[in-house]
Amino acid sequence: MANRPVNDAHHTQGTNLQYLVEKKIRNRIYESKYWKEECFGLTAELLANKAMDLRSVGGVYGSNIKPTLFLCLTLKMLQIQPEKNLIIEFIKNVYFKYVRVLGALYMRLTGTTMDCYKYLEPLYNDNRKIRIQNRKGDFEFIHVDEFIDELLHSGQVCDIILPRLQKDHMLEEIGLLELPISDLEEEMEDVKSSEEEEMDQDQIETNPSEYHRLQSYKDPDRGSLKRPYRGMENPSPKRRKIANSQERCHSRSPRESSPNTEPVPYAVPMSIL
Known part of the structure; x- marks a missing residue:
């Protein structure tokens, strides 16, 4: 009774989800101490x-096929079948990496092809280290993205034969799946755009256009553009003389007189008298 699935359990191709684990390994899990003491009566919240x-x-590890705790919890999830929202929360958990990996494995076993690519491909950005126990019982280090790659492209993970997935490029061709964009690609695009801006700025400085040449003659006082004329930077002595005379003429009024002098009266010639 304790090893049977829940009453409203879903079935894959008419079979119990627990059958995804081989019978020999499944019996070893049922006989393990961890299953009897820690997994008995376990609910989705306590999981x-x-x-x-x-x-x-x-x-499994060892000559007598001992199951790991990770495998025991995987089989327990296949038995109680938690809701999909809870599995998505497992996958999105960034604080506990083993919770994320456990949710990813369950999604790979029970989810559809679209769900597997949708929720597992973003985990390629997770490069944290996790410990894996091999068949000899020794521990090795791998990364989370390596484990996700095995889930999507390998046929067997953690001694469980995975269901077949449809190829991702076929789903991309018919428009059901979008191309994944990693964080590294986004950073490379930002670096590339900044380098292009620097190259454009250098090209403007070395070979400026007509607009940028006119910008260099901008008058800061008037805020307008001055068009350069020939001879403005180094005028000849004759030009300087003419310019100075024009400035003196414009600076004085034609009827300007001294304030302390009176107008001179008109003088009549003596021949008229």
Whole structure:
């Protein structure tokens, strides 16, 4: 009774989801101490607490086929079948990497092809290290993105045969799946755009256009453009003399007189008298 699925459990191709784990391995999990003591009567809410206590991933190890805690919780999830929203929260969890990996494996086993690519491909940006226990019982280090790549492109992970997935390029061709964009590609695009702006600025300084040459003659006082004329920078002595005379003529009024002098009366010639 304790190893049966819930009453409203879903089935894949008419079979129980627990059958995704091989019978020999499944029986070893049922006989393990961790399953009997920690997984008995475990609900979906309490499963998250157990997942936060994980310190490694893996399948079975040793000559007598001992299951890892990670594999036991995976089988428990296949038995109780938590809601999809809870699995998505597992995958989006950034604080507990083993919770994320556990949710990713369950999504790969039970989710559709679109859900697997939609929720697992963003995890390629997670490069944190996790411990994995091999068949000999030794621990090795891999990264989260390596584990996700095995889920999407390998046929067996943690001694569980994965269901087949449709190729991602086929879904992209028919428009059902968008091309994934990694954080590295976005950073490279930002660097490329900044380099192009610097190259454009250098090209303007070395070979300026007519507009930028006119900009260099902008008068800061008037805020307008001055068009350069020939001879303005180094005028000849004759030009300077003419310019100075024009300035003196414009500076004085034609009827300007001294304030202390009176107008001279008109003098009549003596021959008229």
